[in-house]
Amino acid sequence: MNEPTAVCTANALIVEDEAPIRRFLRTALAARGYRVDEADTLQAARLQVTARPPDVVLLDLGLPDGDGIELVHEIRGWSQLPIVVLSARDQESVKVAALDAGADDFLTKPFGVPELLARLRVVLRRRARSEVDEVPVVTCRGSDGRGFRLDLARRQCHLLGEGGADVKLTPTEFRLLATLARHAGRVLTHTALLREVWGPNHDGDLAYLRVFMGQLRHKLEPEPAVPRWLLTEPGVGYRLGIDPVEA
C-alpha cells in the first residue's frame, strides 16, 4: 500500500454482491484516483455498463441473479473494454470459461491490493496501447539486473545481466514468446496460446505448449525450475510476468 501511487483517472465498475468486498475495492481504487461505480446484481451491471460505459469492469462470477460469464459474453458483443474476473481458487474451469469468453484476466479471492492494482494496470495499459500501436520492445529484468529483452520488430531476444548475449530461438519459440509479450502481464489460456502460435487446428496439442514453454524457460530464465517471468497458472494457462505482482 505504501508504494508510490500513480494517480489514475479511469472509471471502474465493481460488480460484486458482497458488500464488504465492494467496500474494500472501492476504498482501494478511490485512493488511487479511480472513479468507482458499483453494481450488486447482473441486472444492475447491465444497466450500468450501457448507461455509463466504464474503462474497466471488476466482475464477480457468482451473482445472485445469474452467472457473471453471461455479462462477459454480452459486453464482448459490442465492446473490448477490459474485464477482470474475481473467483475462488478451486474454480479453474470457471476461470478458463470466463477467459475464453473474452475476459482479460482474473483475480483469485482472497487477493491483496498490490495484486489488484497490478492486474488493472496491465489491462488498462493494453487498452491505451491498442489505440496507438504495439510496443516493439518488451523488457523483463529482475532486481539483480538479470533478465531478457525481446525486440518484436527485429525478432531478436537478448539476455540481460552478466554475460548477456543474444539468444537463438526457434520460429515456434519466438512466436510463443512474442504472443506472451504482446499480452505482457496478462494470463493467456492454453487454448488461446495454441490457436495463436500453432493455428486453429491445434487446440488439443497441450503437450506441444508444455514442451516449448519448458524450452523457453531454459533459454531465458536464470532459474528455469522456479521461473520469474514465464509463469504457470496451473489449470488455466501462462502469463509473462512483468510487474512485481507477488511480494
Added chain:
Amino acid sequence: MNRTVPHRPIRREVAEMLAIVAGAVGLAALTHAPGSLATEAMVLVLGIVVVALRCRRILATAAVLVSSLAFNVLFTEPRWSLTIADRNALAAFVVMLVLGLLMSTLVERLRASSAAAHSRAEELASLNQLARALAVADDERAVAQALLDHLVGVVDAPLVLLFAGQGSSSRPSAAVVVGDDWLGEAGRHALIARMDGGTVPGTPGPVASAPIGLAEVSVGLLAWRSDAADASTALAGRLSTALTQAATAIERLRAQTAERQLHEAAAKERLRSTLLASVSHDLRTPLASITGAASSLLDDGADLPPAERTALLAGIVQESQRLNELIANLLFATRLDAGDVVLRAEWTSLEEIVGAAVRRARTQSRSGRIQVVPAALPLLQADPVLLEQCVFLLLDNAVRHAPQEAHVEVRPFVADGRVGVDVHDDGPGVPPELRARLFQRFERGPRSSGLGLGLAIAAAIARAHGGSLRLHDVEQPGATFRLELPVPVQPGDVAGHEADPSGGEP
C-alpha cells in the same frame, strides 16, 4: 425311502438265483441220507438266504418256492412226487418253507434299512457341506450359489433360485437369480410376485416351488420344473432343512450389513465431531490474532509508531492467508469425502508444477529458503491444479514443521518408469511415534498449528494419480517426503518437427 442298492439286470439275477438254488440242492443231495431231512432243509435255507442277500425280493420268494419244490420232489418219500408221506418229513418241509420266507423277508428289511441309513448319511454330509459353504458366504449371491450346488444333487429337474431384494416385501424383485434361467424374465417376475408355485401365467410349463424363509418372512423362492404335484410336495418336504439353512444365512448377512452400517454411521459421527472440535479451535487461533491486531489499530492506531502499525497489519494479512489455506484444505477434504473431486488429467509438466508450487510457497513463507535441484523431467498425464496443490502442501508442511533456519530442498527425479519429487528439510525429522499415522487426517506434529489435513490430502492426490506419497529414507537426518507418479508413454516427438534453433529468423 425309495433309494435302494441298484439292481443288476433281471435276467442275470434269475440265472444267479437258479444257480444258487441248484448248488444248494446239489449240496443237499450229496449229504442226503435216508431218515432225517434236517440237514437237507438247512442247506436249502442257506441257499435261500444267499439269494435273498444277492437278488431282489421277488427272486428270494421264487427261491423259496423252487427250493421247497425241490425238497418235496427230491428228498421226501415218496420221491419224484409232490406228496409227503412221512409226518416228520412234512414238518421239515413246512419249517423249511416258513424259515425260507422269514429269512428272505428279514434280509430284505435289513437291506432296505441299511440303504436308508446310507442315504441319510449322504444327505447329512451334503447338508453339512451346505452349512460350511453358507458359513463362509459373504453375500446373498454366494448363499444362492451354495444352495444351488447342494440342490443340484437332490432335485432332478431344471431349477432356479430367486431372492427377493431387501425392502418392500409386497413387490419384491428378483434381486439374485442363479441356476438355469429357464423361467425367463416374465416368468421370474410372475413367480416372485406370487411367492408360490403352481402354474403361473407366463412360465413355460408347470412349476413347483418352495419358499425360502424363516417363520412368516420369505426371503426368496426355489422353483423347479415339475409335472407331478405329489412328487413335488414330497420333494419340498425333503428340501426344507436346506432352505431353512439358506434363509438363516441370508438373515445373518442382512443383520451383519445392518450392524456394519450402524458402525460406519457411528464412526462417521465421531469423525465429524472431532472435525468440528478441531476446526473451531484451529480457525479461532488466526481469527483471534486478526481481531486483536485490527481492534488495536482501530483504538490506538494514531498513537502507534509506524513500524508497529506495519507489523500489526502484516500480521493480519499473514493470518488471513493462513485462515484461507485452512479453509481450502477443509473444503478439499470434504469434497474428497463426497466423491466430488474430479481428476482432470492432461499433459502436464512436472517441472512447471514444481515451479508454480515453489513460487507460491516462497511468497507465503516470505523466505527464499526453498531451493530446487534442477532435473530433466518427462511430461505427465495429471491434473495440474491438484498436483500443484499436492507439491505445495509438501512444501508448506516442510516450511512449517522445520525450524526457521532449516533448509527445504525440492529434488525431482526420474527412475525405473516412475517420476517423482523428494521434498527434503534438514530439520529434526518426523518423530518415530508419529510415522505410522502421518498421512491420517487430524494427525498433527508437535509444532503444528494446522488442522492435520495437509499430508492426508497430499497423499490422497498422489493416490488419485496412481502414485504414492511416503516418508523416505527415515534413517537420514531431517525429513524427506517422496511423491512418486507413473510416467505415461510420451506424446510423440513433440519438438522433432522443428529444425535446430535458427536464430529467430523466419
